[in-house]
């Protein structure tokens with residue numbers, strides 16, 4: 024398998040910053056920060072990506088030290104997640120998979136909530152409405168339907184196509200290349216198309232679904248699937264944070280205006296293992312990883328900032344220092360996460376508790392208490 | 399007061415719920431213009447509009463999965479699955495998402511969703527249209543499962559299910575939809591949703607049924623009375639949580655219990671009920687708890703479904719066996 028096999032790379036994608044850090048233009052999409060200071064925004068993206076990578080590296084290390092049961096690394100997907108995450112407005116709503124730590128970071132979710140999940144302290148019990156960031160979903164593709172239903176609710180609330188930027192809302196459904204084969208993803212395409220719901224289907228095509236390459240899921244580039252469902256699809260260089268931001272911003276706007284759903288395929292690469300329990304050397308060539316290392320999403324922004332003289336060493340050092348701080352906070356915070364009380368499980372099943380379950384709880388509590396003296 | 403069928407009572411209950419709360423939505427296949435294949439949602443789209451009575455694409459996982467999102471946005475979706483045997487494409491969304499979201503989020507996400515399923519046999523239908531999947535849902539923590547046996551319960555229970563903040567699998571005995579009419583006093587005070595009731599008092603054997611078999615049990619009790627035997631009938635109404643207080647009280651008096659359902663006997667509701675009666679009423683029992691149910695085969699072709707379904711004679715046979723112990 025050649026690394027630049029046209030069937031694999033598909034057609035070209037939308038790119039605004041080359042792997043070498045050169046700005047390029049595209050006829051349909053431009054990096055637009057409105058009235059903000061562009062250099063400031065790009066420095067912000069760089070910082071976001073570095074901090075996100077640090078959260079990921081730190082969590083991976085915590086897993087190695089036995090502090091987490093498992094970790095889903097996002098290494099290599101920082102631009103896809105930050106570019107998208109930073110294009111969102113506060114009232115937009117996100118339905119993630121289990122790997123969107125960068126988007127979670129953009130939404131202001133404390134990473135300790137995510138560590139909680141992978142430590143086995145809880146199952147990702149954050150309040151989704153606190154950050155308009157739904158709870159992680161592990162069943163592949165299931166959340167795309169939730170996103171679509173949520174968007175149908177947005178329509179019923181009259182929060183789409185009004186022209187009021189503080190009201191019009193879009194919903195982003197994250198999923199992977201592997202998930203694109205799931206019935207739920209295809210059903211969500213149909214529901215969203217049928218009802219013209221404001222959903223951005225954001226596929227991070229990281230080329231792999233555990234050990235299965237994208238060729239096993241699709242014989243056409245994924246973004247072209249949208250055609251068959253009757254809505255637009257685009258492919259963006261998922262390792263180019265400027266392009267991802269530009270394309271996502273356009274897609275969000277398109278959906279908010281009431282034009283129906285849109286598919287964004289962020290063409291990226293899973294640089295790490297599927298999870299900390301995976302061994303990718305069993306199914307992929309190291310040359311492939313080397314090829315993608317040259318397309319690192321963070322390196323190209325750094326090259327750009329340096330070459331344009333938009334950031335000096337002191338600034339980069341400051342970002343590193345911030346990353347160190349986050350790392351230390353996660354290490355301490357993770358170890359300090361308290362184990363849940365076993366009796367709490369009985370109280371969380373229903374909104375309206377049942378007598379049956381309350382009795383079961385009491386029985387188990389009495390049983391546990393019977394050991395108190397013995398300990 | 400007027401006499402209504404179960405179908406009309408459910409329709410009236412849905413209408414009332416939609417009137418009371420603008421967040422209540424009805425969704426499913428053919429529920430709009432057509433009013434559902436059984437006409438349970440008849441006229442609702444005309445009166446409440448297409449935004450609230452939603453004809454969905456033909457995809458059950460899609461119906462339930464989008465209902466999850468609607469619930470997260472603050473709506474109260476009432477989903478119709480057209481027939482029992484077609485709930486399985488939605489099974490994953492029901493057991494892995496709908497049932498678990500409250501637990502997973504420690505109650506930060508509630509799932510006030512009702513999943514209506516016409517179930518049970520006896521209508522001469524083709525395959526997949528006569529099944530009784532209740533145990534599969536009752537076995538799933540996080541779901542509540544109820545079933546009505548008559549128009550009055552249908553009217554009140556559907557409203558109570560919609561008002562519940564927990565997801566409710568609402569099983570409707572389709573054979574009863576247009577069968578018997580009952581007086582419906584809409585101003586009456588209903589039983590709580592998760593309560594069973596004594597449908598007929600008796601003293602020698604306790605028959606426990608729900609949904610479509612309540613009628614069979616009542617007929618059996620009547621036939622037994624003709625032979626001088628006094629049979630008590632319990633209508634369970636709620637399958638998860640179970641409300642077995644009235645059953646235990648009854649069995650402590652009669653010493654004999656027979657559970658009747660259309661679902662396969664193996665690992666059916668009867669197995670659980672039998673185990674609990676044994677745990678709670680051990681010293682009162684004069685006979686082992688017996689079960690009369692569908693056989694452990696797939697639901698058969700319609701021409702022989704009457705042999706498969708627990709009918710009056712099979713129930714009476716079990717009553718005799720219990721009494722002979």
Ligand SMILES: Cc1ncc(C[n+]2csc(CCOP(=O)(O)OP(=O)(O)O)c2C)c(N)n1
Nearest residue numbers: 122161162163199200201202229231232233
């Ligand atoms: C329905 C379902 N089947 C199988 C799995 C096990 N599984 C977890 S992740 C994964 C691969 C998913 O690949 P993709 O959608 O490309 O996302 P990625 O992991 O690459 O981000 C599989 C098979 C699952 N979680 N859910």
Ligand SMILES: [Mg+2]
Nearest residue numbers: 199200231232
């Ligand atoms: Mg993948």
